Amino acid sequence: MPVDAALRAARVRYGPLEALHGVDLDFPSAAVTVLLGRNGAGRTSTLHALAGVVPLAGGRALWRGRDVGGLSVHQRVRRGLALVPAERGVFGSLTVAENLGLAGPGRAEVLELFPELTSLLDRRAGSLSGGQQQLVAVGRALAARPALLLLDEPERGLAPAVAARLHARLLADAADGRTVVLTAQSLPHTLAGAAVVHVLHRGEVVFSGEPGELLPGRLTSRHESN
Structure with a gap:
């Protein structure tokens, strides 16, 4: 291999x-x-x-x-290369939409994979729970392809x-x-x-x-x- x-x-x-x-x-x-x-x-x-x-x-x-x-x-x-750390993987002062938008054109795919984020797009990432922040961080990395x-x-x-x-x-x-x-x-x-x-x-x-x-x-x- x-x-x-x-x-x-x-x-x-x-x-x-x-x-x-x-x-x-x-x-x-x-x-x-x-x-x-x-x-x-x-x-x-x-x-x-x-x-x-x-x-x-x-x-x-x-x-x-x-x-x-x-x-x-x-x-x-x-x-x-993209790294998703175990903690603090989001830009807390930016909204979920802005975090995902930083990565490129793959946002629609991320929302299809994680529909839980759809209702959170206008919220600041730093205000989310730990699990929600993890979805944003992973989603941003995936969107960057x-x-x-x-x-x-x-x-x-x-x-x-x-x-x-x-x-x-x-x-x-x-x-x-x-x-x-x-x-x-x-x-x-x-x-x-x-x-x-x-x-x-x-x-x-x-x-x-x-x-x-x-x-x-x-x-x-x-x-x-x-």
Whole structure:
């Protein structure tokens, strides 16, 4: 399976704390990759390293075969990358309509996917509940139609039915050529169609494989020992 993005011997540090310990990760093209792990496992740091939010203390971040370590967040965005953070992913002083309008021509598709937003278009995004803000942030990223979409726990605050709708859209987008990487604490059954699952534990990769291999008793012994 062709690889669209990758981390090679990647290290991320926050002061004296090292969050990623020289990890090697592949993110296949036109597919959904899920990063699993508990809080503090290094999932967010992985997304931030790909997006350029945090600099690498060692190793390389690759995208489309190029080392993008020297590119800023804005340069990566202009090349087709979008990151949806776990929190504060909206422009709070702007209305929902204005937030969605910043992304481009895909607003109608977003409202079809998330009709819950239709009655909220004139409200300021900062006044919405956490789940509603998450819909706006994810919707804006989808409307931008990025080539590489990174989502940090996109289901946070969403009703199960809405999360399932989002997962179906992400799998469909991947089938159409988009590369998607998202984080979760456990694998939802609605993402059983993901191509690859990576499990992180304390800044290291302890499992990489297909979703079906995550059935009870199928994890690597290294992960079980942790």
